[in-house]
């Protein structure tokens with residue numbers, strides 16, 4: 001079953017006629033002891049949920065900003081286990097949904113069923129696994145369902161139509177529409193075809209559609225969100241936190257609503 005708290009949190013923003021904003025942060029960047037404060041802060045700034053990255057040594061989809069953040073987190077000893085333990089510790093006090101973004105490898109190392117179970121007991125609402133292809137989902141999907149952890153699927157502009165259709169039908173929580181061809185990272189321009197791509201996706205699924213990759217200012221956020229339901233903002237948020245510029249994060253999120 002999909003995660004109800006996540007579904008509700010996204011619906012709430014839509015009913016308030018706001019864009020759904022999901023900032024991405026790297027777990028352990030700046031130390032795990034500040035994770036709770038960061039999640040609370042992002043909630044105060046109007047985020048619907050937070051995408052929380054698990055640092056990994058070989059992050060194939062990540063651009064330089066997120067790779068650097070991952071290296072900082074790895075250097076201070078952050079692991080999937082320590083992230084789940086940290087989330088568990090303040091689970092009762094947290095209301096903003098958390099979506100873990102992790103590659104498959106750390107999940108394998110952890111153990112697939114234990115991963116799903118411990119996500120649920122740490123209150124993790126959903127997961128994004130960018131290197132899990134549709135055809136291989138069976139190795140984990142039943143466990144995620146069993147523990148009500150939503151599996152958010154990604155589509156790319158280069159995905160063939162039949163594949164897009166399968167993904168849009170299966171996704172839970174929301175559909176992550178990757179809006180550039182390439183890795184993550186702040187950009188100033190998007191392909192002119194992005195808007196039609198997003199509008200088309202919107203018609204093909206009941207789930208909210210969020211655009212991600214390359215959103216680095218509120219103009220771009222508003223422009224893309226106008227064609228779907230909201231945006232994911234990663235590198236820009238990671239960079240501003242790293243520079244201690246939380247006021248700018250607040251501004252960016254408030255202006256992107």
Ligand SMILES: O=P(O)(O)OC[C@@H](O)[C@@H](O)c1c[nH]c2ccccc12
Pocket residue numbers: 024051053061062066101130183184185186212213214215232233234235236
């Ligand atoms: O950083 P950007 O360009 O704003 O894009 C969001 C992205 O970082 C975040 O969602 C993410 C980080 N790593 C990923 C790997 C795959 C898919 C998505 C991600």
